Each structure stands twice: as structure tokens, then as C-alpha cells.
Amino acid sequence: MRDSVLAKVFAILYNKGRMTLEDRLMAVAARKSKAPAQSKSAGKPARARSAKDGAGKAGPALSNTPTFTKEEDLHAYREMLLIRRFEEKAGQMYGMGLIGGFCHLYIGQEAVVIGMQMASKDGDQVITGYRDHGHMLACGMESRGVMAELTGRRGGYSRGKGGSMHMFSREKNFYGGHGIVGAQVSLGTGLAFADWYRGDNTVSLTYFGDGAANQGQVYESFNMAQLWKLPVVFVIENNRYAMGTAVNRASAQTDFSRRGASFGIPGEQVDGMDVRAVRDAALRAIEHARSGKGPYILEMQTYRYRGHSMSDPAKYRSKDEVQRMREEHDPIEQVRARLVREFKIGEDELKAIDAKVREIVNDAAEFATHDPEPDPSELFTDILLEPAQG
Amino acid sequence: MPIDILMPALSPTMEEGKLAKWLKKEGDQVKAGDIIAEIETDKATMEVEAVDEGVLAKILVADGTENVAVNTPIGIIAADGEDVSKAAAADPAKINPAVPAPAAEAPKQEAAVAASADAPAASKPDTVPAQAKAYDASSEFPAGAEIVSMTVREALRDAMAEEMRRDKDVFVMGEEVAEYQGAYKVTQGLLQEFGAKRVIDTPITEHGFAGVGVGAALSGLKPIVEFMTFNFAMQAIDQIINSAAKTLYMSGGQMGCPIVFRGPNGAAARVAAQHSHDYAAWYSNVPGLKVVVPYSASDAKGLLKSAIRDPNPVIFLENEIMYGKSFDLPKGDDFLVPIGKAKVVRPGTDVTIVSFGIGMNYALGAAEALAKDGIEAEVIDLRTIRPMDIETVVASVQKTNRCVAVEEGFPQSGVTAEIGMRIMEAAFDYLDAPVARVTGKDVPMPYAANLEKLALPNIGEVVAAAKAVCYR
Incomplete structure (x- = not known):
């Protein structure tokens, strides 16, 4: 109760x-320990935690917090730290003029994509918006190739033609990297359509933010995804601000887990700063999608520490708010504390992980700084593919 | 090793700023993410965060300093007890050797681009050789093939059915394409043959299903997305342009998008402004797309089959009025018409009339009328708007020295405007008269029957234009 x-x-x-x-x-x-309400029938709106569903079943609030093994925590720590250090370096290189245009950093949100990836399988596709560096690293794309794309060099994933917001890896099933807010939701639904068409038992993990959640095509996609029972998990990264607009200034319904309610899509709110909670919810959502029950919505309650992009003075929120999030809810510090406290990992071992991560990031930065720009002939390539003969 | 803190750029255009305030002082411990200073530009005040941990060993630029250039070292972070003199700031030559100096670099880049534009022929906009050669469409019909008469509607349906039989990755989706058998009956029978998984009725949700189609295409399927009319594709145009057309380039060639967007385009009859727009010029403006506008049933079939097999996004613009018109075409499922090739449909010597799609009705009608007055017009059907086979047009103009371009679309920035410009670029010296054009009038399509008729081109206008360029 x-x-x-x-x-x-x-x-x-x-x-x-x-x-x-x-x-x-x-x-x-x-x-967060409670299992979500499943959609019992298409007509019944499902909620993660409607009063009815919770009645009589709730145990002590925190006793069911999902746990990680030592290996899982170490993995999460390493992966999240890589994103954090990579993004810090990207911010630094932007400041040096090595990265141009727009550059949206993922710092603070690392637990979302890492927790999701810990629940996904090979072959599952990932697609997201423009705050995409973390997703690429989480998908296993090389730091060098990502950083070199940020600096617009030939060794970048898009050979320097895409930049921060437009990177892809067919090999790693990463489908971008999209600069038009909300467009990736229809595209991700299309990836799920292809999964359904081929019957290959893979799932599309389609990420978007609290801002994109107000775009019309999101609901067009929700409708088709549920109508056709497509294997897609919609991951709404609610970092509280759509650029400079706080959620409650832009959204009539700020509980994003309910945004699929009128289509009968189940959803739940997740502590997106806790990688264990993310993985736990992701397992449920992905299983739902993979087993043919259709889409699932996860609202990840998260926070971005940095500005919307590099040129954002962030006057729409207090320094205090940012500081408190960093100090009390940091996704990486949570894991680090657990590693020390519960798994008795020594400072030396953690330092060794830090050093290894720094080495990867420094190597990427070094590569991205000295890799040549694309050959001028690249201007006219990759516009159209040659049709096969016959 | 000590690390320089550099004056950061906050935007691509920032060159300098004011170091407003240090929030740490020399000797303070800092860790990554700590805010160490504030800088100001004309647009904003921003915080500088430490990117590494250590001691703020030295402040190089004091509080309140104006006009600090981007990338100037403003301080040094060192590990405890480290010798600060080893920082790069102590040696100006070591500062950011890799940051390109934009001003010095630019002319070199431009020269390189200019040079490369001469090199690979396939990699730059089409050029026309001095002696242009017309594409010969006469061998498109397979020799000895049985010729049958068929409507454009049936030809389109057969093209889809044949390609769906050939490749299980091909499917068709759109409003009313399955159970209703197509709003204009173009998909008639496909549901019965291929089932509901490959012939998919969508909700009325153009933006969404265009995006779903593009997503499916990025993952390797070959969708045919039918728009009930291209007027409704306006709701989906972001996915067509930003996602379908640009992703191959933005992915460095990784993500092809083999998709066909098809449906009726342009004016039908008495449906007014919102249902009558001709989008040929719009889509032809976009690199990364192919734009096909067939006129005859044989071209509709052969080009649609090519479009479905094409690994790129193809905009396939049909016309409702033409669906019921019959033409001869060869029987059999191996008949293809190449994308990007125009067709000389009526040879002539006195004036070239070039058009496409339903515009061909005016072109051909005018040619007949002109023949009665002793003017032999050569009529060219462009068939594909992008890439445009301007060489076939130029070859004709080199012979006739006069040209009239015809389209139903609007005049400004229209396809005929492009044709005129391209002829001027490639065949100016051959022209005995300025290129003339006949287009739809520059007004939203009216509903009233008499006004609608006035808004569209007609044969008389084409005849008059042809006579004008012939000075007759």
C-alpha cells in the first residue's frame, strides 16, 4: 500500500x-523494485505503478533493489567511466577549436545507455538523437572513430562528413545519430518493423528525450508499433530540460511512462541514475518486446550536468541543483562506492581502471587531432550508390 | 605532466572573450568537472571546467582581462609537486600544433576542391560533351517481344508484383493499399497474392509511416511507400529529405536507403490547391534522391521496376489523370527502363520541345499542331528529373537550335527553369532564340472549372511558344 x-x-x-x-x-x-503493470488487453491503459496494481503486493520499499554481481558492477563502472572521460575530453577539444558546430555531451546520463546495453543481445539495434556519443561507445564503436568524426577527420565513422550528430555503424547495429528531434522515433519503429518482417527475434532500442516526446511523429509511431506489435523499446531519456525548457513548462503530461497509455503501451518510470534499476527495467521491457507483445516505454529519469550544447550558459537552472545531482546521484560514483564498500575493491584497482580509460580516451584524442581531414574528392562521394547490374 | 588550461571556444564563431573571474586560486586542488573560472562573450557568461585533476599551479591570465584569444593558455594544472615549467605554455611553439589556422588553410582547400572537380567524372555534377549524343531508347523494348496494350495503372501494378515475386525484401505500404485495393486501384490484387505482411495498410499517418519505411530501408528492406497523393507527403517530407536522402552521405557511405516513394502528383481535376501541387521541382533540388516522372505505361513499368531495384531513395511521381490511359508495352517481366535517361519520342528538326509526365500531353499535342503548319518539332520526354539527362536535350538543341520547355508546375525555380539554364550552360552558342517555357500559372490551383483551365498550360500556349522561338 x-x-x-x-x-x-x-x-x-x-x-x-x-x-x-x-x-x-x-x-x-x-x-522501483516493483514489476510493471503489463498491458492485459489492448484497450486497458497500463502503468508501471497504478494504485491498483500495487495493492497488497508491495514489500518493504528498498529491499528489492536489483543487485549486481561484482563483475557486473565493474563492467558498468568501466563503461560509464569511458563515456564520462570521453565526453570531458570532447568538451575540452571543442574548447580548443578542434571540434566544430554542435556538440552535445552525455555527462550525467551514462547509466541509461549502459544499463540498457547490459540487457540487450547481439543483433538488437540502437538508434538515438543528437546526444549520441555515449550510445556509440556503449554499442562498442571505437573511441578513435567517434572522436575523429567529432574533429571532422577521415578516420571518423562517417569519414568526416557527419559530425557529432550523425554517426552510424552497421557492424555494431548503431543506426545514428539523428539531428532532427523526434525523427529517430519513426526510424527506430521502422527498424523494429524490419525485425518483425524478418522474424529474426531482434529488438529495436529507440532513444529520445523529454523534448522529442512532444513531437507528433512519436505518437504516430506509438500507434503503429502497438497496432502491429513491433519489437521496439522506447527509451525516453528525461533529463528534465529540452534545451532550456524545463519539462513542466513544455509538457501537459510530465509522466512520460504514461505517454503510450492511450495506445495501451505499458510503461514505467525508472531511476536513470542507477544502472541497476535501468538494467532491471530494460530486461523486462526487452523481454516484452522480444516475445511479440509489442512496444514498451521506459522513462529514464536522468540528468545532464552540462549545457544542452557547448554554447549553453544554462541560466534556466540553479548551480545548486546541478551540484546536488552530481554529489548525491552521480551514476558512476554510486557504482564506485558500491565497489569499494560491498565488493572490497581497492583504490589501486579502481585507479588502474581509471588509468586504462584515460589511456583509451587520450589515444582517441591524439588520433582525432592528427588524423588528416577528408580528401577533397570525398566531397562528391557517398551521395548515391551504384545500382547493381541486371 | 602539467596540463595547460586553454581559453575555450564556446561556439564555432567565437574568437575571443573576457576572462571574467577565477573561482580557484593558485595552489587550489581541482578535480575534473570543477568550475575554475568564468568567461564572458557578447552572448553569454560561461563556466570553465577543469578537465583533469591536480593543483591549479599557475594562473597565466588575470581576472578581468579582455579580448583573450581562443586557445590562449590561461592557467596550468599540475600534479602535486610537479615542475610547472614543463607545461606546454612555457614553450609557445608546443601550443596546439594541430589546431588548423583557418585563414591560412582555406585557400589551399578551395584550390584542392577546384582541382579535384576536374578529376573523377562521376563525382561531380553532370557535364555535357561538346558534341552531345542523344540517348537511344529504341532498344529498350526487347527484340521480338510480344507487344500488348495496358493502362498506366496496370503497368504500375505489374511492376510491383513482378519485383515482389523476385525479391522477398520488397513490400508495399500506405493508406488503403491492401484491403481497399488502392485508393486509385494501383495496388489491386497485391494483397491477395502477397498477403498482409507484404501489402500493409497504414493508418493515416504520413510522417510516421514514411519514417517507418525509411527505418526499414536503412536496415536493408526495400519498401515501396505509397502516398495517396504527394500533397500528403508534405507531412512526411522531413523523413524523405533529412533521413532518406542524406543518411548515405552523413554515414560516409555506410547506410544506403533503398526505398521508393510513389503516388499521384500534380493536378488531377477540380480538387483545388491542396490536392494539385506538382512536387517535381521540390524533390529535384535534393542531392541523394532520384526523381522519376513517367508518362507512358511502358516507362511507368520499366522505370518503377528500376526504381525498386535501385539502392537509393527514388521519388516516383505519377499522375491520376494518366492512370487510365493505355499504351503499348512489351510483355514479360524482364523489361526495364534505365533511370536517368530521356527519350526522344518524336524526331524533328525545327524546334525541341522538352517535357515530362503529364506535360507530354501538351508537348505531343503541340507537335502535331505545329506539323500542320510545317514546323517539325522534336519532342523529348525527360522521364527522370534527377539525375537529368540534359545531354539528350542538348543533342537535340544542337540540331534544332531552339527549345521550348513545358511543365505543369510553377514557373519560379521550376524544372523548366533548370532545363533552360542547363541548355544555356551547355549549348548557348547553338541557340538561335532564347529558351522558352510554358508552365502552370503562378497561382494556387483554383477550384472553378474555368479558372482551373486557365491555371494549367495548354497546347495553344506551347504552339505559340514554339512559333515564337522559330520567329514565325
Whole structure:
């Protein structure tokens, strides 16, 4: 019962925009152990934590927090740290003029993509918007190739023609990297359509933000995905600000897990700062999609520490808010603390991991700095493919 | 090793800024992410974060300094006890050797681009040789093939059915394509033959299903996306342009998008402005797309088959009025018409009339009328707008020295505007008169029957234009 009451209180406060982010995360943590409500029938809106579903089943709030083994925590730590250090370096290189145009950093949100990847299988596709460096690294794309694309060099994943927002790897099933807000949602639904068409049992992990969640084509895609029971998990990375606009200034319904309710798509809110909670929810969502039940929505409650892009003075939020998130909810620090406290990992071992990550990032930066720009002849290549003969 | 803190650029255009305030002082411990200073530009105040941990060993640029150039070392971070003099800032030559100096680099780049434009022929916009050669379409019909009469509608349907039989990755989706058998009956019978998995009725949701189609194509399937009319594709145009057309380039050649967007385009009859727009010029403006506009049933079939097999996104513009018109075409499923080749449909010597799609009705009608007055017009059907077979047009103009271009679309930035310009570039010296054009009028399509008729081109206008360029 406690959960359901909490959920109600939460919903009321949050919808009025009075709740602090911290309160929200606590509320999510308190109920995150509960299994989501599954959509029993197409007509019935499903919610992760409707009062009814929670009734009589809720145990002590925090006792069911999903746990990681030592190896899983070490893996998550390494992977998240790589993204963090990579992004810091990218920010630095932007400041030096080596990276041009737009550059959107993923710092603070690392647990989302790493937790999702820990629940996915080979062959599952990933597609996202323009804040995409973390997703690429999480998919196993090389740091060198990503960084060299940021610097517009020939060794970049798009041979220097795409830049920060437009990178792809067919080999790693990463389908971009899209600069038009929301476009990746229809495209990701199309990837799921192809999975369904081929019957190859793979799933499309389609990421977008709280801002993109207000685009019309998102709902067109929700409708088709549920209508045709396509294997797609919609991962809404709610980092609280669409550029400079806070969620409650742009959204009539700020509970993004309910955005599929009118289509009967189940959804849940997840503490996106806790990689264990992310992986746990991802396992449920991906299983749902893979087993032919159709799409699933995960609202990842997360936070970006940096500005929207490099030229964002971030006057729409207080320094205090950012500082508190960093100090109290940092996804990497959480894992690091656990490694030390629960798994007795020594400082030396952690330092060795840090050093290894720094080495990878420095190598990428070095490569991306000295790799030549594309040959001028590249201007006219890759516009059209040659048709096969016959 | 000590690390320089450099004056950061906050935007691609920032060249200098003011170091407003240091938030740390020399000797302070800093870790990655700590805010160490504030800088100001004319647009914003921004915080500088430490990217490494260590001690702020030295401040090189003091609080309040104006006009600090981007990349100037402003401070040094060192590990405890490290010798700061080893920082790169102590040796100006070592500072950012790899950051290109944009001003010095630019002319070299331009020269290189100019040079490369002369090199690979396939890699630059089409050029026309001094002696242009017309494409010979006479061998497109296989020798000895049985010739049958068929409507454009049936030809399109057969093209899709044949390609779906040939390749299981081909499917068709759109509004009313399956159970309703096609809003204009173009997909008639496909559901019965191929089933609901390959002939898919979509909700009325153009933006969404265009995106779904493009996503499926990026993963390797070959969708045929039918728009009930291309007017509705306006809702989907972002996915067509930004996703379908550009992704191959933006992915460095990794992500092809083998998709066909097809459906009726342009004016039908009495459906007014929102259902009558001709989009040939719009799509022809976009690198990464092919744009096909067939006129006859044989071209509709042969070109649609080529479009489905093409590894690129193809915009296939049909016309409702033409669906019921019959033409001869060869029987059999191996008949293809290449994309990017025009066709001389009526040879002549006095004036070239070039058009495409339903515009061919005016071109051919005018040629007949002109013949009665002793003017032999050579009529060319472009068939593909992008890539445009301007060589076939130029070859004709080199012979006739006069040209009239005809389209139903609007005049400004239209396809005929492009044709005129390309002829001027490639065959100016051959022209005995300025290229003339006959287009739809520069007004939204009216509903009233008399006004609609006035808004469209007609044979009389083409005849008059042809006579004008012949000075008759």
C-alpha cells in the first residue's frame, strides 16, 4: 500500500511541478523494485505503478533493489567511466577549436545507455538523437572513430562528413545519430518493423528525450508499433530540460511512462541514475518486446550536468541543483562506492581502471587531432550508390 | 605532466572573450568537472571546467582581462609537486600544433576542391560533351517481344508484383493499399497474392509511416511507400529529405536507403490547391534522391521496376489523370527502363520541345499542331528529373537550335527553369532564340472549372511558344 500512496502523492506533486528532482528520484527509488503493470488487453491503459496494481503486493520499499554481481558492477563502472572521460575530453577539444558546430555531451546520463546495453543481445539495434556519443561507445564503436568524426577527420565513422550528430555503424547495429528531434522515433519503429518482417527475434532500442516526446511523429509511431506489435523499446531519456525548457513548462503530461497509455503501451518510470534499476527495467521491457507483445516505454529519469550544447550558459537552472545531482546521484560514483564498500575493491584497482580509460580516451584524442581531414574528392562521394547490374 | 588550461571556444564563431573571474586560486586542488573560472562573450557568461585533476599551479591570465584569444593558455594544472615549467605554455611553439589556422588553410582547400572537380567524372555534377549524343531508347523494348496494350495503372501494378515475386525484401505500404485495393486501384490484387505482411495498410499517418519505411530501408528492406497523393507527403517530407536522402552521405557511405516513394502528383481535376501541387521541382533540388516522372505505361513499368531495384531513395511521381490511359508495352517481366535517361519520342528538326509526365500531353499535342503548319518539332520526354539527362536535350538543341520547355508546375525555380539554364550552360552558342517555357500559372490551383483551365498550360500556349522561338 505504501507504494501506491507514494505514487499518488508523487504524481500529484510532480504534475504540479512542485517536486524537486531529488524528491522525484527518491520516489522512484522507493517503488522501483516493483514489476510493471503489463498491458492485459489492448484497450486497458497500463502503468508501471497504478494504485491498483500495487495493492497488497508491495514489500518493504528498498529491499528489492536489483543487485549486481561484482563483475557486473565493474563492467558498468568501466563503461560509464569511458563515456564520462570521453565526453570531458570532447568538451575540452571543442574548447580548443578542434571540434566544430554542435556538440552535445552525455555527462550525467551514462547509466541509461549502459544499463540498457547490459540487457540487450547481439543483433538488437540502437538508434538515438543528437546526444549520441555515449550510445556509440556503449554499442562498442571505437573511441578513435567517434572522436575523429567529432574533429571532422577521415578516420571518423562517417569519414568526416557527419559530425557529432550523425554517426552510424552497421557492424555494431548503431543506426545514428539523428539531428532532427523526434525523427529517430519513426526510424527506430521502422527498424523494429524490419525485425518483425524478418522474424529474426531482434529488438529495436529507440532513444529520445523529454523534448522529442512532444513531437507528433512519436505518437504516430506509438500507434503503429502497438497496432502491429513491433519489437521496439522506447527509451525516453528525461533529463528534465529540452534545451532550456524545463519539462513542466513544455509538457501537459510530465509522466512520460504514461505517454503510450492511450495506445495501451505499458510503461514505467525508472531511476536513470542507477544502472541497476535501468538494467532491471530494460530486461523486462526487452523481454516484452522480444516475445511479440509489442512496444514498451521506459522513462529514464536522468540528468545532464552540462549545457544542452557547448554554447549553453544554462541560466534556466540553479548551480545548486546541478551540484546536488552530481554529489548525491552521480551514476558512476554510486557504482564506485558500491565497489569499494560491498565488493572490497581497492583504490589501486579502481585507479588502474581509471588509468586504462584515460589511456583509451587520450589515444582517441591524439588520433582525432592528427588524423588528416577528408580528401577533397570525398566531397562528391557517398551521395548515391551504384545500382547493381541486371 | 602539467596540463595547460586553454581559453575555450564556446561556439564555432567565437574568437575571443573576457576572462571574467577565477573561482580557484593558485595552489587550489581541482578535480575534473570543477568550475575554475568564468568567461564572458557578447552572448553569454560561461563556466570553465577543469578537465583533469591536480593543483591549479599557475594562473597565466588575470581576472578581468579582455579580448583573450581562443586557445590562449590561461592557467596550468599540475600534479602535486610537479615542475610547472614543463607545461606546454612555457614553450609557445608546443601550443596546439594541430589546431588548423583557418585563414591560412582555406585557400589551399578551395584550390584542392577546384582541382579535384576536374578529376573523377562521376563525382561531380553532370557535364555535357561538346558534341552531345542523344540517348537511344529504341532498344529498350526487347527484340521480338510480344507487344500488348495496358493502362498506366496496370503497368504500375505489374511492376510491383513482378519485383515482389523476385525479391522477398520488397513490400508495399500506405493508406488503403491492401484491403481497399488502392485508393486509385494501383495496388489491386497485391494483397491477395502477397498477403498482409507484404501489402500493409497504414493508418493515416504520413510522417510516421514514411519514417517507418525509411527505418526499414536503412536496415536493408526495400519498401515501396505509397502516398495517396504527394500533397500528403508534405507531412512526411522531413523523413524523405533529412533521413532518406542524406543518411548515405552523413554515414560516409555506410547506410544506403533503398526505398521508393510513389503516388499521384500534380493536378488531377477540380480538387483545388491542396490536392494539385506538382512536387517535381521540390524533390529535384535534393542531392541523394532520384526523381522519376513517367508518362507512358511502358516507362511507368520499366522505370518503377528500376526504381525498386535501385539502392537509393527514388521519388516516383505519377499522375491520376494518366492512370487510365493505355499504351503499348512489351510483355514479360524482364523489361526495364534505365533511370536517368530521356527519350526522344518524336524526331524533328525545327524546334525541341522538352517535357515530362503529364506535360507530354501538351508537348505531343503541340507537335502535331505545329506539323500542320510545317514546323517539325522534336519532342523529348525527360522521364527522370534527377539525375537529368540534359545531354539528350542538348543533342537535340544542337540540331534544332531552339527549345521550348513545358511543365505543369510553377514557373519560379521550376524544372523548366533548370532545363533552360542547363541548355544555356551547355549549348548557348547553338541557340538561335532564347529558351522558352510554358508552365502552370503562378497561382494556387483554383477550384472553378474555368479558372482551373486557365491555371494549367495548354497546347495553344506551347504552339505559340514554339512559333515564337522559330520567329514565325
